[in-house]
Amino acid sequence: MRSDRPLVTVIIPNYNGARFLPLTLKAVREQTYAPLEILMVDDHSTDDSVRIARSAGVPVIRTGANGGAAVARNTGARRANGEILFFVDSDVSLAPDAVATAVAILESDPGIGAACGIEDPDPLIRSSRVEDYRALQHHYWSVASEGEVSFLWSAMFAIRAAVFAETGPFNPRLRYTEEVDYGHRLGRRYRILITSAVHGRMGHDRELMTLLRKLFHRGRARVPLYAARRSLARGYETAARGWGAVSAALAVATLPLVIPYGLAAAVVPALLFGVSLACDAGMYRFVLARRCPLFFLFFVAVHFLVNLVIVGGLAAGAAQWLLSGRFRALYETPAPAASRAGG
Template identity: 80%
Template sequence: MEPLRPLVTVIVPNYNHARFLPLCLQAIKEQTYSPMEIVVVDDHSTDESVRIAESMGVNVIRTPANGGAAVARNTGAAWASGDILFFVDSDVALAPDAVAVGVALLEKDPNLGAACGIEDPEPLIRSTRVEDYRALQHHYWSIASEGEVSFLWSAMFAIRAAVFAEVGPFNPRLRYTEEVDYGHRLSRRHTVLITSAIHGRMGHDRELGTLLRKLFHRGRLRVPLYARRRKFAQGYETASRAWGSVAALLAVAALPLPLVFGPVATAVPALLLAASLACDAGMYRFVFSRRCPLFGVFFAGVHFLVNLVIIAGVAAGAAQWFLSGRFRGIYEAPAPAALPAGG
């Protein structure tokens, strides 16, 4: 007689992802693991998300107002009865064995706090080249970080319910950086692993402006956390990539030099651009090995712009950190309790 396997609660936080939700839920229903329960926590969507989820026969909890991903995840955890929680964002379609692999990793290593997955290099639904850019860029940065990290990949991860209760809920005051904060808190007590053994396809922003706004705020809101802890997260955000953003900014700042010092000064912005590209040379080799040269040039151009936006966000965050005591303390306040189940 086989031993009873732990119940897994799959928690799907959702806000206006009706475009992806059917693929996400169908992939969960096709998981090879059992026993399993599914709950969608709809964070006050204005699209057809609730109707879609209910039509697919899953449990749906609605939040009374849009509180952000942290609130949605906490609400799902409060509702869950599983021994293991598997969080998956509503724009992710898991590989069929993702839950089984997550459970196996947690059972194999009692010191493992969370097992996080890596999204595939192809977007879940492709409609623009911006989605292709983001899928490849995010995949490569994640793969390059594979192993032990202090940064939580919150799009898909497995965690014991007891560990979640021990560490406490996501801080519902945070948007854009709640997973960075949670990863720091979790990794102080337990190992956090990111692995390509858990994977799935992810939906990405279709429009460049939407992506850039998101990255700007993520850069801005990391400043008080890293200033307080005096170090970057382990994995993903490397010193080399930080210097790549700085070099991109300096390259733009150096553009007027030829007007002052003549054509010889053209070499300065060119060298700074080359330095920015060299800081993430592995990513560019990866992209050019998979896609045509024309797309590679497009990718490099978009990523240069992304570097500028990230450094602008960090600069804005630094200014806000100096000017606002409230901003400096956003990670220090104790996280309020999760919304009650069924709230």
């Protein structure tokens, strides 16, 4: 084992992650890389998370109040001693070589600011078809984006502590889009890579409404950022997927044509539905190849609903952007300078 390897601090932001935490901590402790420092930042959980981490021998830093993942990550970075920070969410079980691979990527090129991982196509814990849907959908969209991106995959990524300090911390005002904002800031000076060489299984929401609520707010909160910068994130949010969501919404909007014009008018929403599918045909082929036809139909139905929610979130964000100066300025206030303290 090389003795000159940089110390890596694994930072685990957590809020009510007791369901997944034992698997997350076990995977971190079984990493092939050394030397390793592990810190869990508990964001005012109300479940058994703190006891689980402490019983596993993992140091726990507690926030004074629930401030969101950005606050938890910043808190961990301030207390970290490592030259490299590896952030992993408390619902992710890393592959054994994830940290070692990410460190090798950073060491290979000083121009790389962050090395981000991709979650596997199977959920960490399977208890509902919704989890299966989200694991497959998110995996495919991520793998299709592999390479250089402008969007930070915050569930598992490595970054040099010096680069984190230079870029500044995550914006603590943001709860749904802190990783998009950070990616834009980091990408001004460094390349951001996402690679399936760094991977692990991720836990997902069991209930459909919980997932849809998150996606709605993520779409809504992106509006002022994209309006100010006049560009979407490179990699994940492609133009084709945007048109797929719009086509799904138009398919629903044109359904009432059947009432005055009869069944012949149904061809319009049917064609729009077909366009929506065609815009992400690769994903649907991927799912059909892996799962049975019955699940494939479930996947298509859920993703159609997800497209509607995304459009609804963007529409709500556009209305809020027009009406609220405070919302328009959501990303304008600079994040406070990063500072580091010993763990």
